[in-house]
Amino acid sequence: MKSKIWTIVSMLLLGAMVLSACGSAAPEASTDGEAFTTSTGFVCPEPKNKMEVTSKELNLFVWTEYIPVEWKECYEHVYGVTINHDEYSSNEEMYAKLSSGSSAYDLVQPTDYIVALMIRNNLLQKLDKSKLSIMGDLDPKYMNLPFDPGNEYTLPYEGGLDAIVYNSEKVSAPTSYADLWKPEYAGKIVLLDDSRVVIGMTLLTLGYDVNTTDEAQLEEAKAKLAELIPNVKLFDSNSPKTALIAGDVDLGVVWTGEAYTADQENAAFEFAYPSEGTIIWQDNYAIPVNAPHTDAVYAWINYTMQGDMFFLMLRDFPYLNPVTTAMEFAKANHPDIYEPFANSNITNPPAEAVTAAHQITDVGDATTLYDKIWTEVKGE
Amino acid sequence: MLVSPTLVIMIGLLIIPLLLTMIISFGRRDPDGGVIYTFTLANYARLMGYSTNCDTGAATCFDPLYIQILWKSVTLAFQTTFFVIMLAYPLSYFIARSRPERRNMFLMMVLVPLWTNFVIRVYAWMMILRTQGVINGFVGWLAGLLGLPFTPIEMLYTPGAVLVGMVYEFLPFMILPIYTSLEKIDNSLYEAAADLGAHPIHTFLRVTLPLSMPGVVAGTILVFIPVMGTFIVSDLLGGQKVILVGNLIQRQFLDARDPTFGSAASLVLMVMTLIVTYFYTKKFGFGEEIVIG
Numbered sequence: 189m190k191s192k193i194w195t196i197v198s199m200l201l202l203g204a205m206v207l208s209a210c211g212s213a214a215p216e217a218s219t220d221g222e223a224f225t226t227s228t229g230f231v232c233p234e235p236k237n238k239m240e241v242t243s244k245e246l247n248l249f250v251w252t253e254y255i256p257v258e259w260k261e262c263y264e265h266v267y268g269v270t271i272n273h274d275e276y277s278s279n280e281e282m283y284a285k286l287s288s289g290s291s292a293y294d295l296v297q298p299t300d301y302i303v304a305l306m307i308r309n310n311l312l313q314k315l316d317k318s319k320l321s322i323m324g325d326l327d328p329k330y331m332n333l334p335f336d337p338g339n340e341y342t343l344p345y346e347g348g349l350d351a352i353v354y355n356s357e358k359v360s361a362p363t364s365y366a367d368l369w370k371p372e373y374a375g376k377i378v379l380l381d382d383s384r385v386v387i388g389m390t391l392l393t394l395g396y397d398v399n400t401t402d403e404a405q406l407e408e409a410k411a412k413l414a415e416l417i418p419n420v421k422l423f424d425s426n427s428p429k430t431a432l433i434a435g436d437v438d439l440g441v442v443w444t445g446e447a448y449t450a451d452q453e454n455a456a457f458e459f460a461y462p463s464e465g466t467i468i469w470q471d472n473y474a475i476p477v478n479a480p481h482t483d484a485v486y487a488w489i490n491y492t493m494q495g496d497m498f499f500l501m502l503r504d505f506p507y508l509n510p511v512t513t514a515m516e517f518a519k520a521n522h523p524d525i526y527e528p529f530a531n532s533n534i535t536n537p538p539a540e541a542v543t544a545a546h547q548i549t550d551v552g553d554a555t556t557l558y559d560k561i562w563t564e565v566k567g568e
Numbered sequence: 569m570l571v572s573p574t575l576v577i578m579i580g581l582l583i584i585p586l587l588l589t590m591i592i593s594f595g596r597r598d599p600d601g602g603v604i605y606t607f608t609l610a611n612y613a614r615l616m617g618y619s620t621n622c623d624t625g626a627a628t629c630f631d632p633l634y635i636q637i638l639w640k641s642v643t644l645a646f647q648t649t650f651f652v653i654m655l656a657y658p659l660s661y662f663i664a665r666s667r668p669e670r671r672n673m674f675l676m677m678v679l680v681p682l683w684t685n686f687v688i689r690v691y692a693w694m695m696i697l698r699t700q701g702v703i704n705g706f707v708g709w710l711a712g713l714l715g716l717p718f719t720p721i722e723m724l725y726t727p728g729a730v731l732v733g734m735v736y737e738f739l740p741f742m743i744l745p746i747y748t749s750l751e752k753i754d755n756s757l758y759e760a761a762a763d764l765g766a767h768p769i770h771t772f773l774r775v776t777l778p779l780s781m782p783g784v785v786a787g788t789i790l791v792f793i794p795v796m797g798t799f800i801v802s803d804l805l806g807g808q809k810v811i812l813v814g815n816l817i818q819r820q821f822l823d824a825r826d827p828t829f830g831s832a833a834s835l836v837l838m839v840m841t842l843i844v845t846y847f848y849t850k851k852f853g854f855g856e857e858i859v860i861g
Binding site for chain 1: 597599600601602621633636637640698699700701722724725807808809811816819820821822823824825826829
């Protein structure tokens with residue numbers, strides 16, 4: 189009798205732990221010229237620049253669902269390198285792990301504002317451009333941005349806008365962020381659970397800069413944002429499209445890719461670029477300072493960013509695509525993927541929407557102020 | 569020498585991390601979110617309501633924000649524990665009084681859902697509570713049959729949904745200890761009570777309930793403490809609009825990049841939980857009777 193309850197409790201805890209053991213044999217490097225087909229039926233293209241790789245492993249630390257599955261199979265086949273794949277769901281999570289001294293990773297995908305912070309804290313290493321054969325394929329629009337002038341540390345991966353998506357059958361069309369405050373949208377809005385985006389968009393409606401550190405302006409934004417909360421049904425940065433598709437909400441401020449997926453599910457979803465100018469972001473490839481397998485990671489970057497590989501991003505993650513050869517390749521060989529992408533104003537935004545967009549940068553000490561406003565507005 | 573493995577574990581996994589948390593909580597945040605090691609009580613002052621950016625324009629003022637969040641978490645923990653006891657007691661009673669060969673099956677039915685990842689079970693609740701979810705779908709269908717007008721009830725992303733999720737999550741942790749103490753009660757006690765002419769209600773109030781209290785006490789400790797620090801339920805079912813102290817702490821280590829304030833909040837939460845548990849166990853004990861008995 190003595191320990192019956194504790195036996196049950198510990199059994200219960202043990203049961204809750206799911207042990208997954210994945211045994212995988214080291215992949216063999218291809219030697220013959222024979223084409224390799226992935227488990228999804230994709231024929232791996234030849235690497236345009238086959239590099240010398242002696243490492244046996246490559247440790248990726250990437251966003252959840254942000255790498256086409258074919259890339260890994262093709263790369264493992266071509267180079268005989270085993271890929272270890274860790275995921276994160278926020279820049280802060282990745283930053284916390286790297287800044288606490290974890291040095292096992294070879295590749296990360298930081299977003300613009302966190303790049304400057306990582307460079308300042310010596311978490312990234314300078315790229316050796318002599319090893320990068322894809323530099324000429326990258327669209328200059330996405331290069332040389334303020335967070336990394338001259339692209340010394342990063343290469344553009346994908347970008348996107350945080351604009352307004354709405355169900356045109358249920359609500360009238362908003363044209364600006366300021367429209368979200370209208371009483372007709374009460375309880376019908378989903379916003380990204382991102383303090384910088386939501387406070388930033390509130391600042392824009394007041395005519396202030398998205399990256400302001402002025403306390404008076406931020407106080408004003410706080411009061412304004414508090415008025416928006418009754419209209420907001422939920423905050424969600426994991427999968428805001430779900431609440432839209434399920435009909436829990438009728439409009440929201442979400443990433444373009446999420447809006448596109450919602451639109452594919454239900455054509456009633458439309459996309460509006462707010463008159464204040466949208467918030468724009470860009471994810472990047474970067475190599476942590478102590479990356480153990482640099483030869484493998486340069487081979488990965490060159491191989492995945494060649495046009496006949498990177499076009500898969502249009503299929504899986506339809507955001508702004510910086511690889512010009514990927515766009516050309518898709519246009520010529522996969523019109524089924526290219527046409528819907530190019531013809532949608534969600535995935536292919538008008539040029540003026542991109543030029544009018546605002547980029548979020550790190551605000552240093554004011555980060556705590558943003559967080560306090562966020563906690564206060566949501567906590568009341 | 570037999571104590572040394574215990575000591576090593578205690579020092580390595582409890583004392584040192586706690587000390588580190590304490591040291592960090594007295595530090596200051598640097599602009600990039602690192603820790604400047606110094607000695608300041610600013611983080612604790614901020615938690616207790618000391619503020620330097622005031623609406624009124626005064627230099628300092630009282631800002632109840634974080635106290636309110638702590639208070640909300642405590643209230644929710646009490647509510648959760650109350651509803652869990654209310655649901656778990658009859659269930660445990662039913663299991664304990666059913667035929668012995670069926671008891672294991674019922675216990676398995678309580679335990680098996682726990683083998684599924686908790687987040688997935690919360691997602692199931694999201695599907696149930698949605699505006700166009702299972703409940704609204706069913707009630708709407710029923711109303712349609714009866715020809716009644718029906719507007720979907722808004723259930724998901726409300727504080728009520730958070731409470732439902734919490735009660736659901738912690739129910740098994742209450743059922744098991746109550747069941748264990750009920751099952752131990754000797755049948756002859758019930759017979760004696762009946763022989764002496766006690767009404768079943770009296771038997772329950774004067775025999776069953778007092779003898780099963782150790783189970784309720786142990787269950788309460790198992791439920792109340794984790795509820796105080798949880799944040800996943802309020803994130804998913806509350807639509808991130810309900811901020812509990814668990815959410816607050818999590819945000820400090822990630823989005824706000826302020827480990828010093830996060831550490832201070834963790835310690836305050838721990839001390840509060842200790843105080844509540846201390847007074848509770850002083851009055852009721854740890855429910856050790858069912859462990860030792």
